[in-house]
Amino acid sequence: MHDFDHTQRFLFDDTDVRGELVGLGESYRHVLAKHRYPQPVAQLLGELLAAASLLINTLKFDGLLVLQVRSSGPVPLLMVECSSDGELRGIARYHEEQVASDAGLRELMPDGVLAMTVDPKLGQRYQGIVDLDGATLADCLTNYFATSEQLPTRFWLCADGQRARGLLLQQLPADRLKEAEARQASWEHVVTLAGTLTTEELLGLDNETLLHRLYHQEPLRLFEPRQLCFRCSCSRERSARALVSLGQADAELLLSEHDGQVLIDCQFCNQQYAFDAADVAQLFAGGGSEAPSDTRH
Structure with missing residues (x-):
């Protein structure tokens, strides 16, 4: 039809x-x-x-x-x-x-x-x-x-x-x-x-x-x-904003509790966004959500 x-x-x-x-x-x-x-x-x-x-x-x-x-x-x-x-x-x-x-x-x-x-x-x-x-x-x-x-x-x-x-x-x-x-x-x-x-x-x-x-x-x-x-409206940038909203101390605590990597899952489409220690440091330094190295998460 x-x-x-x-x-x-x-x-x-x-x-x-x-x-x-x-x-x-x-x-x-x-x-x-x-x-x-x-x-x-x-x-x-x-x-x-x-x-x-x-x-x-x-x-x-x-x-x-x-x-x-x-x-x-x-x-x-x-x-x-x-x-x-x-x-x-x-x-x-x-x-x-x-x-x-x-x-x-x-x-x-x-x-x-x-x-x-x-x-x-x-x-x-x-x-x-x-x-x-x-x-x-x-x-x-x-x-x-x-x-x-x-x-x-x-x-x-x-x-x-x-x-x-x-x-x-x-x-x-x-x-x-x-x-x-x-x-x-x-x-x-x-x-x-x-x-x-x-x-x-x-x-x-x-x-x-x-x-x-x-x-x-x-x-x-x-x-x-x-x-x-x-079309899902999730993105790495939106996930990064959610991480920043927690505050740096809580974000770093999550890193320590999850073997140095924070995973944020989209409930709608199952897309997963990963942030490591370098990513988190960059976020709170105002450097944006793009991965700071050649690695893409």
């Missing part, structure tokens, strides 16, 4: 509703390849990746969107980041012996909370937190928007370990329809039709076919797709 690794926006011509579709293939598999997740965990992580991809365009800002789901259950953490440039990464923490093969969100993440963080390059950082109240991640995100001051928004999400797909519908401010009753009727109409979509159809149909299947009687415009990809 060709509708993978991009989002695509659509707009209804006769009513105040916009939509977005996302398909993830290679980017999703790249995230999963970094860790050996059980199928239920891989599915939840794929759904959260799809959700972040849908939301980044809805929020319309330049920066980073972070979705975190935390719980006291078998999966204590799901975390996904999506940049305004369409770069994705994600990670899950889980207790393998507690993950049943047929478990759903409520069994895997009881008493959970969902946090959405908007971190713009310019301006203030914003975070909203709600209880994980719903049978699925799509339900929880729908409830998040229902309890905030955002416009009415609905999500449909699915993933199978190879592909992740998502559909978002959002009601826009009154323009084409001014009367509240007409606006509500049009919103319920498009949402009801989207609710007939099966998981097999969402995973298996390309965007144009899917929209025709749902809304062949509704005039709408389908815009050009925006590409998505897996």
Whole structure:
């Protein structure tokens, strides 16, 4: 299917509703390849990746969107980041012996909370937190928007370990329809039709076919797709800054405790950055993070 690794926006011509579709293939598999997740965990992580991809365009800002789901259950953490440039990464923490093969969100993440963080390059950082109240991640995100001051928004999400797909519908401010009753009727109409979509159809149909299947009687415009990809934002420089933030005494203590070498691992992509005594001395002398010799770490 060709509708993978991009989002695509659509707009209804006769009513105040916009939509977005996302398909993830290679980017999703790249995230999963970094860790050996059980199928239920891989599915939840794929759904959260799809959700972040849908939301980044809805929020319309330049920066980073972070979705975190935390719980006291078998999966204590799901975390996904999506940049305004369409770069994705994600990670899950889980207790393998507690993950049943047929478990759903409520069994895997009881008493959970969902946090959405908007971190713009310019301006203030914003975070909203709600209880994980719903049978699925799509339900929880729908409830998040229902309890905030955002416009009415609905999500449909699915993933199978190879592909992740998502559909978002959002009601826009009154323009084409001014009367509240007409606006509500049009919103319920498009949402009801989207609710007939099966998981097999969402995973298996390309965007144009899917929209025709749902809304062949509704005039709408389908815009050009925006590409998505897996890319981790870790770097040797960022790892060096983390080391410097500890202070020189603690950094040198780490060196002595780990046979003269500090290893910093990226949890998202498993990349490892090594710093020896010469590197640490250079960092605290203001010499930067590049290795001071021909050796590259």
